[in-house]
Amino acid sequence: MSEVLRSIGSTLVSAWRISPGKLLAAAVLMLLGAVSGPLLALFLGVAVDAALAGDAGVAVAATVAAAAGILLGLTMEHFAHIYFFELGDLHEQATERRLGELAHAPVGLALHERRDAADRMELLRQESWALGQGVQTVLHVAVLFTQIGLTAVLLARVQPWLLLLPLFAVPPVLAGRLAERRRERAELATAEPNRLSRHLLDLAMSAAAGKEVRLFGLGTLLRRRQAQVRREVDAGLRRAEIAGTLLRLGGQLVFAVGYIGAIVLVVRAAIGNERSVGDVVLAITLAVQTNAQAAGAVALAHALQRNARALSWLRWLRDASPPEEPADALPPAALRDGIELRHVAFRYPGSDTDVLVDVNLRIPAGTTVAIVGDNGAGKSTLVKLLCRFYRPAAGTIGVDGADLERLDPVAWRERIAAGFQDYVRLEVPARSSIGVGDPPRLDEPGAVERAVVRADAQQVVDRLPDGLDTHLGKAYADGAELSGGQWQRVALSRAMMRDEPLLLLLDEPTAALDPLTEHALFDRYADSARAVGARTGGVTVFVSHRFSTVRMADLILVMADGRIAESGSHDELMALGGTYAELFTLQAAAYR
Numbered sequence: 025m026s027e028v029l030r031s032i033g034s035t036l037v038s039a040w041r042i043s044p045g046k047l048l049a050a051a052v053l054m055l056l057g058a059v060s061g062p063l064l065a066l067f068l069g070v071a072v073d074a075a076l077a078g079d080a081g082v083a084v085a086a087t088v089a090a091a092a093g094i095l096l097g098l099t100m101e102h103f104a105h106i107y108f109f110e111l112g113d114l115h116e117q118a119t120e121r122r123l124g125e126l127a128h129a130p131v132g133l134a135l136h137e138r139r140d141a142a143d144r145m146e147l148l149r150q151e152s153w154a155l156g157q158g159v160q161t162v163l164h165v166a167v168l169f170t171q172i173g174l175t176a177v178l179l180a181r182v183q184p185w186l187l188l189l190p191l192f193a194v195p196p197v198l199a200g201r202l203a204e205r206r207r208e209r210a211e212l213a214t215a216e217p218n219r220l221s222r223h224l225l226d227l228a229m230s231a232a233a234g235k236e237v238r239l240f241g242l243g244t245l246l247r248r249r250q251a252q253v254r255r256e257v258d259a260g261l262r263r264a265e266i267a268g269t270l271l272r273l274g275g276q277l278v279f280a281v282g283y284i285g286a287i288v289l290v291v292r293a294a295i296g297n298e299r300s301v302g303d304v305v306l307a308i309t310l311a312v313q314t315n316a317q318a319a320g321a322v323a324l325a326h327a328l329q330r331n332a333r334a335l336s337w338l339r340w341l342r343d344a345s346p347p348e349e350p351a352d353a354l355p356p357a358a359l360r361d362g363i364e365l366r367h368v369a370f371r372y373p374g375s376d377t378d379v380l381v382d383v384n385l386r387i388p389a390g391t392t393v394a395i396v397g398d399n400g401a402g403k404s405t406l407v408k409l410l411c412r413f414y415r416p417a418a419g420t421i422g423v424d425g426a427d428l429e430r431l432d433p434v435a436w437r438e439r440i441a442a443g444f445q446d447y448v449r450l451e452v453p454a455r456s457s458i459g460v461g462d463p464p465r466l467d468e469p470g471a472v473e474r475a476v477v478r479a480d481a482q483q484v485v486d487r488l489p490d491g492l493d494t495h496l497g498k499a500y501a502d503g504a505e506l507s508g509g510q511w512q513r514v515a516l517s518r519a520m521m522r523d524e525p526l527l528l529l530l531d532e533p534t535a536a537l538d539p540l541t542e543h544a545l546f547d548r549y550a551d552s553a554r555a556v557g558a559r560t561g562g563v564t565v566f567v568s569h570r571f572s573t574v575r576m577a578d579l580i581l582v583m584a585d586g587r588i589a590e591s592g593s594h595d596e597l598m599a600l601g602g603t604y605a606e607l608f609t610l611q612a613a614a615y616r
């Protein structure tokens with residue numbers, strides 16, 4: 025209950041912040057509409073009694089008043105909707121903004137790895153429309169209380185026992201709440217298969233997946249699997265729905281008993297001449313309204329709970345990633361010593377396998393480090409720890425002697441330039457797709473052009489119909505689609521936007537390029553990296569499976585099973601005669 029009360033409070037506060045005027049206007053119009061029902065019953069009763077007594081004046085006046093009540097009921101809510109619609113829309117946008125803030129708020133990526141967080145984010149995305157309706161729901165509650173209050177006063181005038189009638193409305197409300205809880209549990213339990221079903225459907229509709237789907241003849245398999253998962257989801261939800269419907273039906277039956285009893289009571293009083301015919305009309309009309317009010321209360325309880333539940337998910341997400349202690353240091357303007365990892369260990373959230381184990385490593389300022397190793401050896405994970413996307417489970421990462429954990433993460437990332445193998449295909453004009461690599465310099469004359477040259481992507485830009493002003497992505501009328509390698513060059517240009525990074529990370533960003541092009545690119549890049557290194561002590565860390573590129577690095581790390589198995593310069597590792605020497609010789613022979 026406290027959850028519901030809390031959600032009512034926060035919905036009203038949110039609506040008030042959005043527009044106090046619209047909230048008040050909607051509330052007043054709704055209340056005018058709300059009083060019309062009980063007043064209609066009152067005027068009808070008076071009109072009937074006056075007509076039976078032959079008092080035409082009063083009968084006509086009461087009938088006109090009843091008609092005005094009907095008109096009020098029919099029109100006021102429509103006018104109120106004009107305000108609701110806008111308020112609801114703005115409230116929904118505010119909720120989506122909040123969801124976006126919560127998704128972006130964590131310093132690292134740990135929250136995004138959690139299944140329970142993914143479930144809630146998914147459901148919140150689906151529920152954002154329902155949340156938009158929260159304002160309307162809360163105002164309807166005020167309306168309902170007003171109606172119930174007025175109805176109670178009028179019923180008590182006819183027969184005090186009729187005041188018990190609203191009590192019969194309690195079971196349907198409780199049953200509604202129980203039904204809603206069942207549904208909530210079912211939704212959470214089916215969130216994961218639901219996600220899988222959507223993913224399978226996305227595969228059928230995405231052009232990117234289309235190639236493999238057709239080539240491997242996966243269409244039927246995917247469709248079958250999707251249909252099967254979907255059936256499982258629907259079965260889970262349907263079971264909850266059926267149980268909920270039975271519960272609600274039971275509640276409504278209890279109310280029906282009370283309703284029939286109330287009418288019998290008043291009719292008997294009228295037969296015994298204790299009450300007038302007008303009172304019978306009044307009571308029957310009000311009893312019908314009480315029924316509608318009870319049904320409304322059930323629907324409202326349902327909507328209120330949905331609103332409260334969605335708001336509680338937002339709070340859950342907020343609490344799941346509490347703000348970190350404020351950092352007490354900024355990254356140095358220039359690296360003097362370098363970056364050092366001491367006994368670093370790591371495992372992904374929710375996993376019980378160590379991905380990095382006791383990693384010790386010193387990257388001197390101004391140097392270039394290459395990481396090689398089998399798939400799954402932990403190379404990308406090491407890169408992600410350097411970006412501070414996760415905290416090491418043990419050990420420390422030092423930047424010129426300062427613990428990376430103590431450095432302001434935003435300021436640290438502002439000094440990192442990075443290109444990843446799973447880069448983002450930003451479908452915006454090419455200039456922006458590259459320029460966002462350093463947002464403050466997006467409009468700086470020549471900044472994007474220089475990044476393009478550094479990434480050796482001039483040819484890609486030259487082929488675009490409007491150069492850097494071309495919209496990327498074929499989903500747009502004047503958009504240009506790029507090949508995998510071209511997209512990668514755009515992403516690489518983005519990585520080259522920052523002029524003087526302390527850390528340049530290249531996690532296989534050139535995997536789609538041929539080995540010679542990659543080699544030429546790194547050769548070219550190595551010169552400017554050395555120049556930056558000499559100025560700022562910045563270090564370059566790159567991951568590659570191409571040994572011709574790797575050999576250029578000052579320090580080469582061979583990773584295996586989350587550990588550094590070998591480290592040294594190319595010559596040192598060749599002399600060692602271990603894995604590196606073996607793989608280098610194999611690849612060199614293959615290219616000969």
Ligand SMILES: Nc1ncnc2c1ncn2[C@@H]1O[C@H](COP(=O)(O)OP(=O)(O)OP(=O)(O)O)[C@@H](O)[C@H]1O
Pocket residue numbers: 137372373375379397398399400401402403404405406
């Ligand atoms: N987000 C994640 N959650 C859980 N486990 C993960 C996650 N990302 C990677 N892993 C696991 O961590 C291990 C190391 O992965 P990582 O991506 O660091 O390997 P890698 O050496 O970069 O491999 P590759 O050469 O294939 O890119 C793998 O066993 C992988 O399954």
